[in-house]
Amino acid sequence: MTVFTPDQSAPLLVFGGPYSNLQATQAIQQLAAEQQIPHQNIICTGDLVAYCAQPDATVDLIREWGINVIAGNCEESIGQGALDCGCGFTEGSACDLLSAQWYNFTLARVSEHNKAWMRQLPEQLGFAYGGQRFTVIHGGLDSNNQFLFASDSAVQKEQQLHQSSSQVIISGHSGLPFGQQTDAGYWLNAGVIGMPANDATAQTWYMLINRVNEQLVCTWHRLDYDHQQAAQQMAAAGLDNGYMTALSTGLWPSLDVLPAPERALTGHPLSLAPLIMPFA
Numbered sequence: 001m002t003v004f005t006p007d008q009s010a011p012l013l014v015f016g017g018p019y020s021n022l023q024a025t026q027a028i029q030q031l032a033a034e035q036q037i038p039h040q041n042i043i044c045t046g047d048l049v050a051y052c053a054q055p056d057a058t059v060d061l062i063r064e065w066g067i068n069v070i071a072g073n074c075e076e077s078i079g080q081g082a083l084d085c086g087c088g089f090t091e092g093s094a095c096d097l098l099s100a101q102w103y104n105f106t107l108a109r110v111s112e113h114n115k116a117w118m119r120q121l122p123e124q125l126g127f128a129y130g131g132q133r134f135t136v137i138h139g140g141l142d143s144n145n146q147f148l149f150a151s152d153s154a155v156q157k158e159q160q161l162h163q164s165s166s167q168v169i170i171s172g173h174s175g176l177p178f179g180q181q182t183d184a185g186y187w188l189n190a191g192v193i194g195m196p197a198n199d200a201t202a203q204t205w206y207m208l209i210n211r212v213n214e215q216l217v218c219t220w221h222r223l224d225y226d227h228q229q230a231a232q233q234m235a236a237a238g239l240d241n242g243y244m245t246a247l248s249t250g251l252w253p254s255l256d257v258l259p260a261p262e263r264a265l266t267g268h269p270l271s272l273a274p275l276i277m278p279f280a
Contacts, residue, residue, distance in 0.1 A: 016172035019194025045172030046072025079118030
């Protein structure tokens with residue numbers, strides 16, 4: 001685990017899954033600048049590269065920005081030149097078949113310099129903020145490609161919170177934003193900026209954590225960006241597929257990874273209430 005020290009006087013900005021979507025990554029960087037959030041208070045939960053058309057430029061922007069990044073399964077696979085994305089999709093599923101196109105496209109278009117940088121990224125980050133101990137992971141604590149959604153058992157999350165010796169876990173990978181309080185602490189997922197949340201809107205998601213009156217207030221927000229340009233880049237690159245369409249429709253091309261409760265929310269715009277955590 002890599003430990004870092006955020007500025008306690010500034011908010012935390014957390015986002016996941018840039019997914020080679022340069023336009024969305026530029027938009028979140030601009031938002032951070034407008035809100036004057038320092039780079040040491042910005043966290044990306046991994047999967048910088050995936051579905052969209054500008055993987056190397058997206059990695060270059062993130063690296064130059066100097067924010068905190070952990071290795072998602074995509075960084076591990078691309079960095080090591082693996083045969084597939086390591087996303088944890090069921091073999092032969094629609095997600096598995098769709099991943100082959102973007103993975104082969106991405107693997108050939110990430111520079112050796114950026115692949116070497118991916119190989120040295122930490123799998124976990126630790127930090128203290130507002131008196132709470134945080135651990136940042138990509139999927140699960142022991143499995144980088146574990147899918148954990150809001151509807152999944154709280155027991156799994158509690159076990160990992162105990163194992164991490166943290167009061168708060170921030171995770172990614174699932175692509176959907178949510179926050180939950182459990183008996184062992186809090187589980188937060190910022191969502192991703194590179195692909196919509198299957199809720200029939202083109203906007204994507206990020207999370208802010210603010211110190212307010214001896215409390216930490218977690219809020220989830222929609223990100224507006226030029227999704228049409230991102231789709232045009234995909235079309236020009238030959239990635240004319242369901243993920244390209246999803247940038248505009250907000251609907252995923254496959255629901256294979258979703259549990260039944262999340263699948264039932266397909267096409268319903270998300271609305272997330274703030275989550276309040278007291279100072280420890």
